[in-house]
Amino acid sequence: MAKTVKLMQGNEACTIGALAAGLEFYAGYPITPSTEIAELCAEELPKVGGKFIQMEDEIGSIAACIGASLTGKKAMTATSGPGFSLMQESIGYASLCEVPVVIIDVQRMGPSTGMPTSLAQGDVMQARWGTHGDHPVIALAPGNVRECFDLTIRAFDLAETYRVPVIVLSDETIGHMREKVVLPDPSEIRSVRRAAPSSPAGYKPYAAEEDGGVPLMAPFGEGYRWHVTGLFHNEAGRPTNSGEVADKLLRRLSRKIEKNADELADYAAESLEDCEIAVVSFGSSAMSGLSAVRRARKEGVKAGMLRLKTIWPFPEKAVAELAKRATRVIVPEMNLGQIALEVERVVAGACPVQRLGKVNGELFRPEEVYAAIMSAARGDDAAGAGRAAGEAR
Amino acid sequence: MSDILRYFRQDMLPHIWCPGCGHGTVTGALVRAIDKLGLSKNKVCIVSGIGCSSRAVGYLDFDTVHTTHGRAIAFATGIKLARPELTVIVMTGDGDCAAIGGNHFIHAARRNIGITTIVMNNNIYGMTSGQYSPMTPKGMYGTTAPYGNVERSFDLCELAKASGATYVGRATSYHVPLLIDLIHSALQNKGFSVVEAISQCPTYMGRKNKIGGAVEMLEWIKDGTVNVKAAAALGSEKTKGKILIGELHNAPESEYTADYDELIDRVQRKYDKFQGGLYGCASNSD
Numbered sequence: 001m002a003k004t005v006k007l008m009q010g011n012e013a014c015t016i017g018a019l020a021a022g023l024e025f026y027a028g029y030p031i032t033p034s035t036e037i038a039e040l041c042a043e044e045l046p047k048v049g050g051k052f053i054q055m056e057d058e059i060g061s062i063a064a065c066i067g068a069s070l071t072g073k074k075a076m077t078a079t080s081g082p083g084f085s086l087m088q089e090s091i092g093y094a095s096l097c098e099v100p101v102v103i104i105d106v107q108r109m110g111p112s113t114g115m116p117t118s119l120a121q122g123d124v125m126q127a128r129w130g131t132h133g134d135h136p137v138i139a140l141a142p143g144n145v146r147e148c149f150d151l152t153i154r155a156f157d158l159a160e161t162y163r164v165p166v167i168v169l170s171d172e173t174i175g176h177m178r179e180k181v182v183l184p185d186p187s188e189i190r191s192v193r194r195a196a197p198s199s200p201a202g203y204k205p206y207a208a209e210e211d212g213g214v215p216l217m218a219p220f221g222e223g224y225r226w227h228v229t230g231l232f233h234n235e236a237g238r239p240t241n242s243g244e245v246a247d248k249l250l251r252r253l254s255r256k257i258e259k260n261a262d263e264l265a266d267y268a269a270e271s272l273e274d275c276e277i278a279v280v281s282f283g284s285s286a287m288s289g290l291s292a293v294r295r296a297r298k299e300g301v302k303a304g305m306l307r308l309k310t311i312w313p314f315p316e317k318a319v320a321e322l323a324k325r326a327t328r329v330i331v332p333e334m335n336l337g338q339i340a341l342e343v344e345r346v347v348a349g350a351c352p353v354q355r356l357g358k359v360n361g362e363l364f365r366p367e368e369v370y371a372a373i374m375s376a377a378r379g380d381d382a383a384g385a386g387r388a389a390g391e392a393r
Numbered sequence: 394m395s396d397i398l399r400y401f402r403q404d405m406l407p408h409i410w411c412p413g414c415g416h417g418t419v420t421g422a423l424v425r426a427i428d429k430l431g432l433s434k435n436k437v438c439i440v441s442g443i444g445c446s447s448r449a450v451g452y453l454d455f456d457t458v459h460t461t462h463g464r465a466i467a468f469a470t471g472i473k474l475a476r477p478e479l480t481v482i483v484m485t486g487d488g489d490c491a492a493i494g495g496n497h498f499i500h501a502a503r504r505n506i507g508i509t510t511i512v513m514n515n516n517i518y519g520m521t522s523g524q525y526s527p528m529t530p531k532g533m534y535g536t537t538a539p540y541g542n543v544e545r546s547f548d549l550c551e552l553a554k555a556s557g558a559t560y561v562g563r564a565t566s567y568h569v570p571l572l573i574d575l576i577h578s579a580l581q582n583k584g585f586s587v588v589e590a591i592s593q594c595p596t597y598m599g600r601k602n603k604i605g606g607a608v609e610m611l612e613w614i615k616d617g618t619v620n621v622k623a624a625a626a627l628g629s630e631k632t633k634g635k636i637l638i639g640e641l642h643n644a645p646e647s648e649y650t651a652d653y654d655e656l657i658d659r660v661q662r663k664y665d666k667f668q669g670g671l672y673g674c675a676s677n678s679d
Contacts, residue, residue, distance in 0.1 A: 025475050046660040051474050051653060056500040060467035063460065063497075067440070067471025070458065071479075075471070089461050220456040220472065221479050223435040227402070227451060229459035238405060239451060239459075 004183040010148040010175040011036040011078075014104050014168065015044070016183070017152030018076050021191045024050045025075040027064035029057050029083060032117040033172040034106040037078035058083035062090040066099045070228060072196075072219030074156055078104035081123055082113065085130070091165050092131030093230045095253065098206070098215065100159035100194055104152070104168040106175040107283075107334075109361050118361025119172040121283055124338035127167045128312050134250055136257040138264060139167040139312040141282040145179035151309065157192040158264070162256055163214050169311055171334065173284035173363050200224045207235040212255030257313050265315035268307040271297060275304025277376045278326040280319060280343055282308040285332045285364055292369035301377045314342045323350040328376040332356040332369050352381075400424040400434065405452045410445060411519075413599075413607030415566030415592030419513050420449045422569055422590070423482070426576035437480045440469040442494060444520045446486035446513035446592075463493030466501045469508050477650035480580065481507065487514040487528035491547050495527075502556035505584035506649040511576065512549060512587065515594035523597030534601045549589050554642045559584035561642035565591040565618060567611045568638060575640060583648040591618070591636070 008016070015037050018026075026041040028034075042052045051068070055061040058079050065075040079087065084105045094101050105127065109120040123130075127139040138158050140151045148170060155166040197203050197216040205226045208215045215235075218224035231239035232246040240246065257264065270293060272278065277296070281289040286307040296303035306322055308315055319342075323329060328351055331340040336357040344353045356372050358364060401424075410416050427437060437455045441447035443462035450457040456479075460468045465483045473481040490498055490512045501508060517535055518524040525535035525542045528549065532541045553561045560582035564572035572590055579586035593599065593610035604613050621639035624632045 025471065027471060046657045047664050049657055049661070053470070053474055055467065055470070056496050059464060060470070060497055060500070063464040063467035064471030064474070066460075067458070067468040068475035069471075070456075071472055071475040073475045075475075090464065093461050220438050221436060221476050225434060225454055225456055227457045227459070229451065230461060231459065 002185050005180065006183070007178055007180055008145060009036065009178045010142065010145045010170060011106065012040060013145045013148035013181060014078070014152045014170065014175075015040040017149035018102070018156065019044060019048065020149070020186065020189045021153040021156035022074050022193070023076055023156070024073040025065065025068035026050070026077065027053045027055050027061040027068070027075070028077045028079065029055055029061050031058075031080045031083045033108055033175050034078040034080045034104065036175075037104060037106075058086040059090065062087040062094075062101070062103065065101050066090060066094050069099050069101050070220050074100075074160070076102040076104065078106065080106050080108045080117065081110040084123055084126060088126070088130040091137070092133060092135055094165040095131065095135035095137060096230055096232075097228050098163035098217070098253075099228070100163055101165045102152070102155045102159050102168065103165060104170060107169065107171040109359070115361050117172055119284060119334055119363055120359065120361065121169075121171050121285060121334035122338070122359075123169060124311060124333075124335065127169055134254060136162070136164050136253045137167065137312055138162070138164055138257065138310070139169050140266070141169045141309060141311050142174055143268070143283055143286050143307055143309065144174070145177060146181045147309065148174065149181065149183060153189065153191065154266075160192045160194040161214070162260070163194065163217060164256070169283065171283045197224070204235045205237045206233060206249070208252060212252060212259040214256060261313045262317070264310055264313055265318060266309040267315055267318050268309060269305070270307075271304040272306060272322060273304075274302055275325060276302040276327045277373050278304050278306060278322050278329045279332065279369065279373065280306045280308065280322070280329055280339070281332050282311060282339065285334055288364035288366045289332050289369050291366035292373055295366065295370050296373045296377070299374070301373060303373050303377075308339070311339070314346070316346050319343055319346045323347040326351050328352050328354060330354045330356055330369070330372050330376060332358070332364055332372070334358055334364075396428060397421065397424055400427065400454055401452050402454045408452055409448055411596045413593065413595040413610075414445070415515065415594070416446050416449060416513050418566040418569060419446075419511065419572065419590040419592055420452065420484075422572040423484070423511060423576055424453070425573045426580060429573070429577055430580055432480055432580075436478065437482065438472055439482045439484060440465045440472065441484045442486075442489035444486040444489045444518070445515070445594075446484060447489060449484045463489055464497065465489065466494060466497040466508065466510065470497075470501060470506055473506055473508055474650050474653065477507065477654065481509070482580075483508055483510040485510060485512055487512065487516060487549075488518045488526045491527040491549055499552065499556040502553050502558040502585050502587070504649040505557055505559055505646055507583055507585070509576070509579045509582075509586040509588070512589045513592045514549065514589050515592045515598055517594050517598040517601075519594045519597055523601055535597075536601070550587065550641050553587040557585070558587045558642070559644050559646050560586035562587075562640045563589040563591070563636070563638045565614045565638060566593060567615045568618070571638065578640065578643070582643070582645060583651070584646055
C-alpha cells in the first residue's frame, strides 16, 4: 500500500479525487477561483485517455457534460457563482432526465460579478433551488483539502448511484488553500458506476422497481435507442401531458433522495456529547469555528461543533439531535444566513439559533466566532450576541 | 415506405405538427439520407433543442436527446467527443439555432467537430405562436412584429461558412431530392456540416403574412430560391433577392475529435511509463 504525501491546494485535490473516481470527461469555462481544476484536467485527462474541452460558456459546459454522461462516461465541470448561475437550467434537465453529473462550485462573492474573487458561501440555496421546479439534488461541502479529494469521489459515487447531479460546494479559501495531504493507495479506492441494463429487449429507461427507486441507465450507442427529454415522461421515456404520470415521476425523483437521507447525511462532530453552545458550520467557516470551539473549551465553556459535509439533503437528524442538548446554536457562514435558515427550520424553537453571517469577503477570524460563543455562554440574548460579534452579523 | 417507417418510433405517431407543416418533409429527408448511407440505427444519435422542429427526435428510432432551448449542439458536442465513433446529428430550428443557440453554433463550426446540423428554418417561432426570429425577413410580420420586422435576418449558411463549417448546403421542403442529397453529403463530411432546410409554417408565418396555406407557401419558397448552379448562369440581375440553394461550401479539414484522439496518442507516448493510475499529477507532470 503506497500512500502519496503531497502539498496541494483544494482545487487540485478535487481534480485528483475526480480522476481517482474514474473521471473520463471534463467540459468547462474559465472562471476564478475554480480554473485550476480545468487546467489540471486539461493536463491529466489525455494521459488516461479521457477528454477535456473548453466550451464557449458554462451553459455549453454543463450541456456537454450531460451529453458525455449519456454515453456512459463519468463527466464533471467546475465553476464559480456566475457560471453556476448559467448552468442552472441544464442542472434541472439532468435532475429530471436522471443523468449523473458532478459540478464543482468554488464559491466566490456575489451576487453578480461581486468582488472578484473574494471568499463567500452564498450559493447554498442556489445549489438547492437554483433551477426551476421541484427537483432532487445532492450537495457536499468539503472542509479541508483532503476532503476535497474524498468528497469529490463521493460526489461521483452518489451521482452514479442515484442518477442525479451532485454539487461539490467548495469555496475560494478551501479551493486555494494548500495543505499537506496524505492520499490513500489507489487500490483502496472503490468507485461506483451506474447500474446498466443487460439487454435492450423491453428496456424502459425510467422504470424503477420501487417508489424512490433508481432506473437502470443504458449508455448511448449500444442498441438501446432510448429517448431523453426534458418534458415529463413516462417509464418508457415518452413525453406525456398526463398530470398523473408527472406527479408520480416528480414524487419518485424526490423520494430517491428523501428515503436515503440517512445514508447521504455526512458530518463531522467535535465535543458534541455534553455541549451547551453548539456551532453549526461548513466549508472554510467551519475551520474558524472549530478553532473557536477548542479555545472556548479550554476556557471551560461546553462548546461543540457540528460541521456539515453534506449540505443537501440537509442533515436534519443530526441538527435536531443537537438542539435537544444545546442552549444555543451559532451558525457562522459567509453569507447572510442561508444555512441558518435550515438550522432554524429544524431546531424549530427548541433553542435560540444565532445567525453569524459575514459578507465582506474575508474569512472569519476565530476570535469572531469565539466572541459569539463566550457571549452565548454568558447568556447574552442571541441578537445582542450577534452584534457583539461586530461586523460578523 | 415500409423501409422508412422502420426508422420511426411508431408508438409516438401521429406527430404533433400542424397540417401542412414542412418539418415532417425535412425529417423524412433526413431518414432517407440515413437509409441511403446504410447507417446502423444503433450508431446514430440525434439531438435537438426546443421548438417545433426539435420535436422531430421523439419520433425517430435512434438514441435521441430532446435538450434545453438552444443547447442541442453543446449536448451533441459532449456526445461526439465522448464517443467519436457515433454519427451525431442535430435537428434544430431557426430560433433554437440562430437566436438562443447562436454561440454554440458558431463555436461548433469553428472547432469543426463531426456533427451534422439540420436547421429547419420556417422563419418564425412556431411553438410560441408566431414571433419573429433572427431568420424572419425584414418587413415581414410576426406577433412581435405587428408593424413589420425592423431587424435584418441572418444568412445562416454564410454564418456557418465564416465560422468554419466545412460542409454547408441549403435546400427546402419543396426541393426534397436536393435536400436528401445535401444531407447525404453532409453526413459523409467528417467535420461540422450544416444543412439549412427552409420549411413552411402555414399556421403562423403563412397566415400572419397572408401568404396562404401549405401549397401557396411551398410556391413562395420555390419562387424565392434559385439553385446556386443556375444562379451562376443567370447572372446577378435575375437572381437578385433570391435565396441560393444547393451545395454552398465543401472544404474538408481535419475533424476536432480525431485531432483530440491524436493528442491523446501523442500525450500517452510521451508519458509511456504512465500507469493510468490516480496520482499522475504527482509523478508525471513536467
